[in-house]
Amino acid sequence: MKQKFYDTAVKQEKAVLVGVVTPNVTDEQQKEYLEELQFLVETAGGETVKWFTQKLQRPERATFVGTGKLEEIKEYVTAEEIDMVVFDDELSPSQLRNIERELGVKILDRNNLILDIFAGRAQTAQAKTQVELAQLQYLLPRLTRLWTHLERQKGGIGMRGPGESQIETDRRLILNKISLLKDKLKLIDRQNETQRKNRNQMVRVALVGYTNVGKSTIMNMISKSDVFAENKLFATLDTTVRKVVIENLPFLLSDTVGFIRKLPHHLVECFKSTLDEVREADILVHVVDVSHPNFEDQIRTVNETLKELGAIDKQMITVFNKIDAYQPVQNHPGDEAHVLTLEEFKNSWMGSNNSPAIFISALLKENVDEFRKLLYDHILAIHSVRYPYDHLLY
Missing domain, CATH: 3.40.50.11060 (GTPase HflX, N-terminal domain)
Incomplete structure (x- = not known):
């Protein structure tokens, strides 16, 4: 056979x-x-x-x-x-x-x-709950398309009512589920708030930026941890927090979900609890993919999202990442594009308009020591004010 x-x-x-x-x-x-x-x-x-x-x-x-x-x-x-x-x-x-x-x-x-x-990337209970809530809120006004098969049936006697009542039943079930998920998120938020209070004694730094700019790679580089990093949008969905020590000065570093233009309203609402790490951070490290041809638009998108979260006025360090892949714009066709040196990067409009700014390649570990020093100086300044008697230790 x-x-x-x-x-x-x-x-x-x-x-x-x-x-x-x-x-x-x-x-x-x-x-x-x-x-x-x-x-x-x-x-x-x-x-x-x-x-x-x-x-x-x-x-x-x-x-x-x-x-x-x-x-x-x-x-x-x-x-x-x-x-x-x-x-x-x-x-x-x-x-x-x-x-x-x-x-x-x-x-x-x-x-x-x-x-x-997001549904495929969510790992923690909080992220899964947030995504499910966003999906149900998106689905609710679109329920009728699930029942279009009733339109194909002849002789509407007895058919229109059941169709409508089924939609109403589904709507009621979804509304109940939304209510339950919101209650679950409130419980998770209270638990997370307790955890954050326990961590309040240390200076907190949050990595923010457009999706796929290299935040997780920088997280791994600074914290020497193994956070998932991949050349895909939203490779990181769950907020990761690591304790990091630079020259005996401890602080907490968090890697947050990447921003994107036209981010669904339901997701912004649902993920505001996850983005508490951004709102409650002492320092924001805004990571920019300088090799992207429209990185200026991405900077604007991130700043608009931070403004919506009420975090735009926080102390911020701009990190222009991927300088190894930077492609300058040619002013005239046929002209040879001049690749900027680190010194030229620092003196460019990018450096002057986003001060303090640092230009690095997380992949090639280029200018990483200078980045660590800049980060250390900012953390030490906050630590010295918060704990004035500890500054002699550092």
Whole structure:
């Protein structure tokens, strides 16, 4: 008898991306947004095969893009057997329903995709609870799309009522679950607050920054610990706190979840408890990937998020990381780009506008000693004020 073999490998889902270029967004910005969305798809385990963009004054109310563009997307999706279409902005429940009905494949928006990545990355009870709460809050107004199969049935006698009552039942169950998760988070927050009070005697430093800028690599380098670091968005989701000692001066260093533009509102709300480490830190170390072509936009995104968290006025050190991969902008095509030296970095606008600033390569351990010294000086200054009789020890 011939033995049968079955392919058990998980098939990589093929995706197309869709973005709208509004008057306040340049073509270059839209390109960067879709590159980031593509990175999110790859982080989630998918493969992007094509982008679709359309210039509009504002997204169409019914289908996000125009009917002609939607038809173009449909033809491509059908011909290439695409598994999912991912939109770069949040879709309303009606847009989601209309697009799904027209294209006949799985439809995701940026928020849904980020939630899916967070769900896969969450490790601790707190992170898992926060993600589940965000997912339910996202799902609640979109419940009707789960019951569209009722529309296909003929003869509405006895059908419309059960459908509606089932949706109401599900809505009530989700609201109850949301309430339970919020209570659970309050309990976890109280436990974490107790832990933070026990750690209050030491100066606290928090690493903040855009996602995938090298915060976890710096955490490992400074604390000599083994925090998970990977070239993927949101590689670190759970806040990690380590006790670190530099020249006999102890302090607490925390690695927090990376920020990202267009971060889902539900996630910002849910993760505010995790980001208490940011709000309660004495010093923020803002890590910037200086090799990213749009690192200035990333700096603005992080500062806006810090402002929302009420932490923008904290003492801050800016760390421009990945100087080994920095690619200067060419003023004229054909000109040779001059790679800045460390001294030139310090004297550049980046150094003067973000003082105190340090330029390092965490990967190559370049300028790390100077970074440690800068960090030590700032921690010692706070420690000396907080514990005036201890300064003679350091």
